[in-house]
Amino acid sequence: MLSDHDEALARAAFAPVRDIEPDEDLVARVVARVSRRKKASRRFALAPARPRLALQALAALALLGATLYSVPVTRAAIEETGESVGGVFSGWLGGDSAEAPGKPLEASEKLPEYMEYLHNSKEPRVIAEAGRYKLYSYIGSAGGLNFELGGTGVGMGYESAAELGDAPLHLLGPGARPHADAQGHVPVFGIATRSVSRVELTYESGPPLRVSGVEGGFVLLAEPSRGPVEVIALDANGKEIGGEPIDYPLVDEPPEAPPPGIEGSGHASSGSHEP
């Protein structure tokens, strides 16, 4: 039962943020970004359409990649017995390249252009990938540890490996702007300790999505329509050693009782995404 006191307390508690106004710089930045985006989308619209076949091939790769692939860490990193997720990266951050997780870029492999431009990235490595998504880790120009899901603009930075916490598994994203592939799969990605050899994404219904051979990072192509519940970390014996819930929407799905005039923008996932 709601008491007047509770209501008054909540109202008073929120009072200090009810009159905040954006500053003019912020408004100007948004207007400029929107303007640039409109121009860019016009340019995009003028470009020749990609063949549908290419999209289908990408989707097929995504399905295959999600179930089969995660990039192995170096042998030196595997032998390191640090059990915190931050420990996976601490040696590398400390200057020991042999401790770096994942693999360096191939000679012919280039970072997404925006990463080069934005971050002046140093020692970029691929720590996991699925489908068209690659999870990069790199040391920033100021020395911090950074992660970027290539091609999506979703990234995050940490000043030290300790900030990653000491759980066996840490979800980094989907981030503030979930991206979906052609089939509506949203990449759920993160990092894990060396004791985690498999991760599973459980759903409200149907079988989980499993990725074996996890050694440092993972990218899971989630099906939002099946209601992702949790990412579970398992060791080599199949024992559950950690996990993180996914208790927020992966896509902007239409609400059950939308206010008049709003159309949903969720992605429908067709077909199954079996392990």
Next chain:
Amino acid sequence: MDTEPREIRELVADQVRRFRAGDGDAAEPLARRALRMSLRTASALMRSREDAADVAQEVAVDVLGSLGKLRDPEAFDAWVHRITVRHAMCRLKKGRSTRKVEAPLALLDEEGLRGAIPDSDIDSRLAARHALVGALSRLPARQRMALSLRYVHDLPDAEIAAALGCRVGTVHALLSRGRRSLRADHQLVEVTLDLKEEG
């Protein structure tokens, strides 16, 4: 509870129509409105003013970039809340600030008021805002969102449910549990009482 005057909604709807039709002058007022709404929500949720401003900026850009999906231009505000929830939830659950040095959220806006109102009033507001963010940070993300939409924007349960994408009954439960937790936060209760007494 939503007391937005009809004239304002019609004005905003007209701006939406003009924006869609390519009128560049409509971008600024719509951006300002989206920013104001999302910044207030985010300011109740994020630990730093930079994070709150980042969320608000992303929301405003997304809102203006997705106005084509809005069937009824008068539903602009609901659209902003919906996108704010999506961005803020992701940020709360997954986002980590890339900045080590951050200005405390409590300082937002208030520095400009120095000299205009008594310092003691400003200090009370800073303390209250700091206590609010601290208390909210201990609540589950969806409770925080529900409380913010109710007590920052005065949204009724149905509109909160629409923004969160859940049932109205769920909103009742989220608000109830959230208020109970706020009541149990002694620091928040203390500074809020101070604020009320001074007011």
